[in-house]
Amino acid sequence: MKYEIESLSSDGKGIVKINEKVHFAENTCPGDIIEPITIENKNSFGLIKEYTLIEKSSKRVTPPCKYFAECGGCSWQHIGYESQLEAKSDIIKSALTRIGKISGSENLEIEVVPSPKELNYRNRTVLHTNFSEGVASVGFYKQSSNQIIDIDKCMLLEEAMEKAPSLVKEKIISEAQEGKQDYAVFLDFKGNVKSNIHDKDTDFSFSQVNTQVNELLQKEIEELVKESATNPKILDLYCGNGNLSINLAPYSEKILGYDLSNKAISRANNLANKLGYSNASYKNADISKIIKHTKPLKNFDIMILDPPRDGAKSCYNALAKLHIPTLIYVSCKPATLARDIKEFQAEGYKLKFAKGFDMFPQTPHVETVVVLQR
Numbered sequence: 374m375k376y377e378i379e380s381l382s383s384d385g386k387g388i389v390k391i392n393e394k395v396h397f398a399e400n401t402c403p404g405d406i407i408e409p410i411t412i413e414n415k416n417s418f419g420l421i422k423e424y425t426l427i428e429k430s431s432k433r434v435t436p437p438c439k440y441f442a443e444c445g446g447c448s449w450q451h452i453g454y455e456s457q458l459e460a461k462s463d464i465i466k467s468a469l470t471r472i473g474k475i476s477g478s479e480n481l482e483i484e485v486v487p488s489p490k491e492l493n494y495r496n497r498t499v500l501h502t503n504f505s506e507g508v509a510s511v512g513f514y515k516q517s518s519n520q521i522i523d524i525d526k527c528m529l530l531e532e533a534m535e536k537a538p539s540l541v542k543e544k545i546i547s548e549a550q551e552g553k554q555d556y557a558v559f560l561d562f563k564g565n566v567k568s569n570i571h572d573k574d575t576d577f578s579f580s581q582v583n584t585q586v587n588e589l590l591q592k593e594i595e596e597l598v599k600e601s602a603t604n605p606k607i608l609d610l611y612c613g614n615g616n617l618s619i620n621l622a623p624y625s626e627k628i629l630g631y632d633l634s635n636k637a638i639s640r641a642n643n644l645a646n647k648l649g650y651s652n653a654s655y656k657n658a659d660i661s662k663i664i665k666h667t668k669p670l671k672n673f674d675i676m677i678l679d680p681p682r683d684g685a686k687s688c689y690n691a692l693a694k695l696h697i698p699t700l701i702y703v704s705c706k707p708a709t710l711a712r713d714i715k716e717f718q719a720e721g722y723k724l725k726f727a728k729g730f731d732m733f734p735q736t737p738h739v740e741t742v743v744v745l746q747r
């Protein structure tokens with residue numbers, strides 16, 4: 374039997390209904406006609422493990438990167454950019470309606486702001502490396518495996534660092550670093566390519582990966598804040614280096630940010646000092662712990678929330694109970710965003726705004742901004 378791929382899932386797979394049951398197929402595109410060969414049946418869905426591609430969708434394009442067929446670094450290069458944006462809009466809407474059951478979300482048309490650069494947009498990444506018996510490989514893992522696909526460049530990295538995989542390879546060969554290692558590569562503030570052995574614990578200080586989309590995101594938040602309140606008191610939770618709130622200082626009474634990373638908090642406070650923003654201060658804390666003492670967190674007009682992919686996992690219920698009038702939630706995972714704001718809805722908040730930002734072209738990931746008010 375032949376079936377047409379209808380849409381794309383949040384993890385990038387094609388979705389098709391067979392006898393009313395949802396089935397997923399990797400490396401497909403909406404509009405593809407496929408004939409399943411092997412299906413693994415799960416309780417509520419099926420995985421099409423093997424299929425014949427009978428007819429290619431008109432939404433397909435030729436992937437620009439020569440490693441695309443093998444490398445698992447990105448999975449949507451075969452899908453035209455307009456179709457990627459449409460799919461991301463559907464993914465956000467589906468999370469808000471199905472997971473969040475957010476009132477009014479069924480009728481929303483969710484715009485996804487395109488990335489000014491469809492390729493060469495990432496300002497940092499982590500590369501896997503292996504060097505044994507004189508052979509070095511550097512790159513990302515193959516899809517659903519931990520086999521390194523050896524690459525000499527990555528077209529998602531900014532032009533200046535596109536060839537970072539080759540540079541890292543030269544380094545591990547010249548230093549004869551036997552074994553497996555992860556390397557963080559990034560551009561420093563002068564635009565030079567830097568790399569070092571990645572240490573999740575000591576390295577960690579978050580920054581947005583797509584500089585141009587980050588600027589669009591910052592501008593959007595500025596507009597949303599101006600529309601919501603005059604001279605507001607802003608609580609910026611999961612504030613990192615103050616990226617989303619520092620620009621708001623000139624027209625806010627007060628900004629208070631919290632983040633787990635000491636490094637990021639120092640950066641935020643240094644920047645606030647440098648810019649002369651005495652009304653902005655950033656503190657090092659675990660939000661799931663400080664939320665137990667809610668009093669200092671209550672007297673704010675706007676709460677900006679920008680947690681990691683897991684969302685505000687252990688504290689979204691407590692955050693919703695703070696009853697801060699406006700919530701601006703920025704999320705890189707629509708499913709956890711929807712789960713968290715469901716709790717805010719239960720506390721009387723209403724959805725006022727939802728927009729996507731394509732921080733991660735050529736992948737199924739999307740940044741979402743929603744505003745809720747009570």
Ligand SMILES: C[S@@+](CC[C@H](N)C(=O)[O-])C[C@H]1O[C@@H](n2cnc3c(N)ncnc32)[C@H](O)[C@@H]1O
Pocket residue numbers: 578579580581611612613614615616617631632633634637658659660661679680681682
């Ligand atoms: C998606 S980043 C957002 C950072 C910042 N808003 C930005 O735009 O660059 C998430 C941040 O959450 C912080 N974080 C993770 N778990 C945390 C926790 N339990 N308490 C406080 N901050 C946490 C991380 O250090 C990271 O800076």
